[in-house]
Amino acid sequence: MAKPNKIYSVLFNKCPRCGQGDFFITKSAYNLRNFDKMNRYCSHCGADFVPEPGFYQGALYISYAFYVAFMVIFFLIFVNLFREYLDYFLVSIIPILVILTPLFYRMARRTWLALFIKPIPSEEQSS
Ligand SMILES: [Zn+2]
Numbered sequence: 001m002a003k004p005n006k007i008y009s010v011l012f013n014k015c016p017r018c019g020q021g022d023f024f025i026t027k028s029a030y031n032l033r034n035f036d037k038m039n040r041y042c043s044h045c046g047a048d049f050v051p052e053p054g055f056y057q058g059a060l061y062i063s064y065a066f067y068v069a070f071m072v073i074f075f076l077i078f079v080n081l082f083r084e085y086l087d088y089f090l091v092s093i094i095p096i097l098v099i100l101t102p103l104f105y106r107m108a109r110r111t112w113l114a115l116f117i118k119p120i121p122s123e124e125q126s127s
Contacts, residue, residue, distance in 0.1 A: 016047075016119060017047040020042075021039070022043065029106050067104065
């Protein structure tokens with residue numbers, strides 16, 4: 001198998017090092033009880049998902065970037081396609097952002113870890 005793809009790991013809840021093990025324990029971001037529970041180590045390659053205490057504070061900046069990027073894109077879609085409904089932009093953006101919060105929370109954590117972990121091709125992984 002080729003080198004694990006970081007984008008794939010971020011989008012599909014996989015370990016950024018091997019691309020095999022799950023990052024969060026649940027697949028769904030909308031499992032209200034467990035959506036924020038992470039595995040401590042990768043079940044496949046043993047990568048440490050919490051390299052140091054407070055590691056994920058930096059993920060705040062990533063999720064902030066996601067929110068901003070999403071709002072800009074959403075706004076551009078509105079301006080270009082639904083200009084006559086622009087009043088609804090502010091009304092709709094808030095519930096949409098609330099709904100997206102768990103998704104962005106999880107994506108931000110995976111992105112943050114992926115920035116610091118180098119992917120390793122699966123044939124090089126020991127045991
Ligand atoms: Zn792994």
